[in-house]
Amino acid sequence: MDFKFTEEQEMIRDTARDFAKEHLAPLAGARDEEQQFPIEVIRQLGDLGFMGMMVNEKWGGSGLDAISYVLAIQELSKGDASAGVICSVNNSLVCFNIEKYGTDHQKETYLKPLATGQALGAYSLSESVSGSDAAGLQCFAEKKGDHYLVNGTKMWVTNGLHSDYVVCFLRTDKSHKTRGISAFIVDKKFPGFKVGKKENKLGIRASDTTELVFENCMVPKENLLGEEGMGFKIAMETLDGGRIGISAQAIGIAEGALEESVKYTKAREQFGQPLAKFQANEFKIADMAMRIDASKLLLYRACAMKDAGEKFGKEAAMAKLFASETAMWATTQAVQLHGGYGYTKEYPVERMMRDAKITEIYEGTSEIQRIVIARNVLNW
Numbered sequence: 549m550d551f552k553f554t555e556e557q558e559m560i561r562d563t564a565r566d567f568a569k570e571h572l573a574p575l576a577g578a579r580d581e582e583q584q585f586p587i588e589v590i591r592q593l594g595d596l597g598f599m600g601m602m603v604n605e606k607w608g609g610s611g612l613d614a615i616s617y618v619l620a621i622q623e624l625s626k627g628d629a630s631a632g633v634i635c636s637v638n639n640s641l642v643c644f645n646i647e648k649y650g651t652d653h654q655k656e657t658y659l660k661p662l663a664t665g666q667a668l669g670a671y672s673l674s675e676s677v678s679g680s681d682a683a684g685l686q687c688f689a690e691k692k693g694d695h696y697l698v699n700g701t702k703m704w705v706t707n708g709l710h711s712d713y714v715v716c717f718l719r720t721d722k723s724h725k726t727r728g729i730s731a732f733i734v735d736k737k738f739p740g741f742k743v744g745k746k747e748n749k750l751g752i753r754a755s756d757t758t759e760l761v762f763e764n765c766m767v768p769k770e771n772l773l774g775e776e777g778m779g780f781k782i783a784m785e786t787l788d789g790g791r792i793g794i795s796a797q798a799i800g801i802a803e804g805a806l807e808e809s810v811k812y813t814k815a816r817e818q819f820g821q822p823l824a825k826f827q828a829n830e831f832k833i834a835d836m837a838m839r840i841d842a843s844k845l846l847l848y849r850a851c852a853m854k855d856a857g858e859k860f861g862k863e864a865a866m867a868k869l870f871a872s873e874t875a876m877w878a879t880t881q882a883v884q885l886h887g888g889y890g891y892t893k894e895y896p897v898e899r900m901m902r903d904a905k906i907t908e909i910y911e912g913t914s915e916i917q918r919i920v921i922a923r924n925v926l927n928w
């Protein structure tokens with residue numbers, strides 16, 4: 549067992565850290581306030597090779613390992629959690645499954661622009677009727693000769709507005725629940741496709757979350773990803789990888805809250821001494837640091853297993869669950885340590901607290917992570 553990062557992993561982390569300090573953190577508050585999508589920043593992340601980090605260089609990616617990927621997402625999320633999720637979705641929920649299940653033609657057409665950052669991707673599984681019960685989705689793709697005719701509405705789609713291509717999970721067989729679902733790559737230019745309502749969210753407000761509406765939308769049959777009926781397995785396998793990305797996002801948020809708290813409690817004096825000198829506050833700082841480190845260890849183990857080609861679904865669920873609960877807890881402590889100032893937009897900790905909440909909800913709620921872990925432990 550080796551607890552050291554490689555030189556390359558450290559270089560990726562430092563590049564992401566510098567980028568976040570210079571290009572993300574300074575405007576994160578304003579973008580949150582105005583719900584402004586950081587499109588220029590995403591293009592720059594593409595130029596740095598951060599939009600297809602684990603994709604093979606042959607397809608325009610950076611060919612990096614999962615540890616490098618999560619180190620980058622952590623640092624980006626520390627600067628701006630919205631940028632963190634935009635990047636994470638493109639990497640682990642879109643590029644991953646096109647690279648794994650796509651044909652060479654699909655990779656040439658869709659993966660290359662996605663991995664280089666020339667295009668942006670979204671992943672669409674949920675609907676109004678199916679969230680945690682993902683296999684309950686109803687949006688229907690009817691096979692008609694050389695295409696599928698799609699009708700229905702998808703929901704909660706991160707990057708729904710600004711993406712170019714969507715990996716979409718649709719029902720192709722109403723007689724089977726999980727095995728009646730297929731995956732498709734949908735180009736948003738296909739006739740009959742439109743973006744629906746954009747959600748006005750509590751946190752990660754600079755990222756967009758929308759409905760996607762299909763009205764007799766024609767999706768060519770060559771846009772089927774993998775085989776018909778394989779969609780649910782692709783969705784689940786993809787989410788195993790997605791959950792390490794969200795775990796990294798949560799750790800970035802928590803670490804940002806810790807750094808802000810250290811700065812503030814050392815500078816702010818009450819009763820004649822810095823807040824950090826009060827033992828009650830020291831204990832908060834100690835617990836934040838410990839929980840963040842424990843989250844990292846869970847995450848890096850899941851990544852090491854992924855890189856070794858082992859099954860890592862349970863470990864990814866543990867990492868996501870622990871890190872997201874840590875982020876929620878640590879950001880709440882950070883607001884408390886800042887007192888009244890923490891409750892205002894003068895300090896970033898209130899945004900971090902709002903951003904942290906979603907990490908306990910998307911890519912599987914904390915309850916779903918516990919189900920995944922329990923089913924693995926109990927072996928059913």
Ligand code: CAA
Pocket residue numbers: 637671673674679680681682683704705706726727780781784785787788861910911912913916919920
């Ligand atoms: N990898 C590969 N296959 C898997 C798998 C995995 N991790 N998990 C399950 N499967 C397979 C099973 O082996 C089974 O295969 P067979 O049909 O061959 O037996 C099949 O899938 C069905 O599995 P289950 O019976 O376990 O399915 P279920 O209906 O009980 O659901 C669940 C399991 C874990 C609850 C699942 O529904 C789930 O993860 N729900 C949460 C959904 C979720 O995370 N949504 C997030 C939305 S995306 C998002 O938030 C993105 C964003 O924009 C940021």
